Amino acid sequence: xxxxxxxxxxxxxxxxxxxxxxxxxxxxxxxxxxxxxxxxxxxxxxxxxxxxxxxxxxxxxxxxxxxxxxxxxxxxxxxxxxxxxxxxxxxxxxxxxxxxxxxxxxxxxxxxxxxxxxxxxxxxxxxxxxxxxxxxxxxxxxxxxxxxxxxxxxxxxxxxxxxxxxxxxxxxxxxxxxxxxxxxxxxxxxxxxxxxxxxxxxxxxxxxxxxxxxxxxxxxxxxxxxxxxxxxxxxxxxxxxxxxxxxxxxxxxxxxxxxxxxxxxxxxxxxxxxxxxxxxxxxxxxxxxxxxxxxxxxxxxxxxxxxxxxxxxxxxxxxxxxxxxxxxxxxxxxxxxxxxxxxxxxxxxxxxxxxxxxxxx
Numbered sequence: 001x002x003x004x005x006x007x008x009x010x011x012x013x014x015x016x017x018x019x020x021x022x023x024x025x026x027x028x029x030x031x032x033x034x035x036x037x038x039x040x041x042x043x044x045x046x047x048x049x050x051x052x053x054x055x056x057x058x059x060x061x062x063x064x065x066x067x068x069x070x071x072x073x074x075x076x077x078x079x080x081x082x083x084x085x086x087x088x089x090x091x092x093x094x095x096x097x098x099x100x101x102x103x104x105x106x107x108x109x110x111x112x113x114x115x116x117x118x119x120x121x122x123x124x125x126x127x128x129x130x131x132x133x134x135x136x137x138x139x140x141x142x143x144x145x146x147x148x149x150x151x152x153x154x155x156x157x158x159x160x161x162x163x164x165x166x167x168x169x170x171x172x173x174x175x176x177x178x179x180x181x182x183x184x185x186x187x188x189x190x191x192x193x194x195x196x197x198x199x200x201x202x203x204x205x206x207x208x209x210x211x212x213x214x215x216x217x218x219x220x221x222x223x224x225x226x227x228x229x230x231x232x233x234x235x236x237x238x239x240x241x242x243x244x245x246x247x248x249x250x251x252x253x254x255x256x257x258x259x260x261x262x263x264x265x266x267x268x269x270x271x272x273x274x275x276x277x278x279x280x281x282x283x284x285x286x287x288x289x290x291x292x293x294x295x296x297x298x299x300x301x302x303x304x305x306x307x308x309x310x311x312x313x314x315x316x317x318x319x320x321x322x323x324x325x326x327x328x329x330x331x332x333x334x335x336x337x338x339x340x341x342x343x344x345x346x347x348x349x350x351x352x353x354x355x356x357x358x359x360x361x
Contacts, residue, residue: 021073021170024177029081031067035142035193036083037185041177047071053145056085062340070178076154077171079178084146088213088344089192091351093119095146096139098339105135116354117141117190120179132156134168136175142184143193149182151175201231203250203320208359212348216246227252227320232274235345242329244308244345245274246352249323255296255316260286263298263314266323271310280305289313291350292357311346313353317360324353 023044030037032052042048049069056063068081084095093112096119100107105123112119120138124131136151153171158164197216198209201223216233223229228251235244249270256262268281285301295315302310308329315322326349330341 026181029068031083033083033145034185035145036067036147038182039185040179040181040183042070042079043072043174045073050081053083053085056087060085060087061337062086062343072174074170076157076167077174078152079174080150080152082148082150084148086144086146086340086343088215089141089144089195089347090146090343091116091347092139092141092146092190094343094346094350095119096121096137096148098336099139099148100135100137100150102336102339103135105133113190114354114358116350117192127156130156131164134171136171138175138179140190141192143191144195149179151178199231199233201248203227203229203359206359208355210248210352210355212246212351213344215344216348223248223250233348244329245325245327246345246348247323247325248352248356249325251321252319253316253321254319259296259298259314259316263300263312264302266314266321267300267310267312267325268302270323271304271325271327281310284309289315291353295357295360311349315356315360322356322360324349324356 021043024041025044026039027042027048028039029050031050036053051065051067053067054063054065063085065083067083070079072078093110093116097107097110100121100123105125107121107123110119110121118138118140123135123137125133133152133154133156138149140147151171151174153167155164155167158167195214196211197214198211199218199221201208201210202225203223204225212233215235217236219232219234221231223231230249231247233246234242236242264283264286272279282303283300284303285299287299289297289299292313292315295317297313297315300312300314304310304327308327309332310325310327312323312325326345328342328345331338
């Protein structure tokens, strides 16, 4: 039964829904934050409530505030709006996926715009035997802040396929009208803001500008055309120990017979060369990189001697090997707060990978 219902929910095509709710009005959503304020359409008769976005305390990792709620005339559907004050720009898909999962939903579909500043997702919650609720979500990067809009709909009480279909289509209609109609007060679409830096990388005769958050210091960059070449970025914490290291390493090489076998020693030997002491490595993931479906690429996750971990992408393309690596000196993301501790580094890694992928297309 659950598989059948999921198949019904995942059907995307949506005709115009019930005529009782075809009247709309423009409403303003003011959260006392110029990056997050917007106007959009809501169903006539809906009740809109907003709250100010809280300013984070000095040194805080994140401040999360439930800043908006739309109560629909249909009591089984509503809209939740969440604001995030971050210390660095965040990739929308990483934030959206984690927050939906933290609320107990299973994400079935998620997609991003090419520059990673906006993502949308479809998710459901079940009790193991049947679906109980669904979520249509859109998440936006807004400089070093972020915004999430969730259209939530309850289906725990429905008993027929037609009722499931009706509620899903009604929710999809509200989701599309609300999110497509959003106009931000600053007049800008989703964006990473001014806390970004461009790094020039030249590989052969191709020059690429790679955008990463300004939390990184460029320690080394010898990408002037000739190979091999490498770039190293350090995330410092004042006079304390480094929070992270990110790198790009490119060299000429023939197509590997087994990408998974070759990738591990290349990544670990590169990292070991940066350390003053012998390090032990424990490979926890070595799979095809589904972030790069159009490239021959492998994704690795490696624990580093009890001190942080590495995430890396190993790519072969056009007689060259490209290695993107991120080491973070944080505990694994086992809960919501540890996820947000790692989010600045994770977002930076995804931005670097996205820039490289687009340069290879």
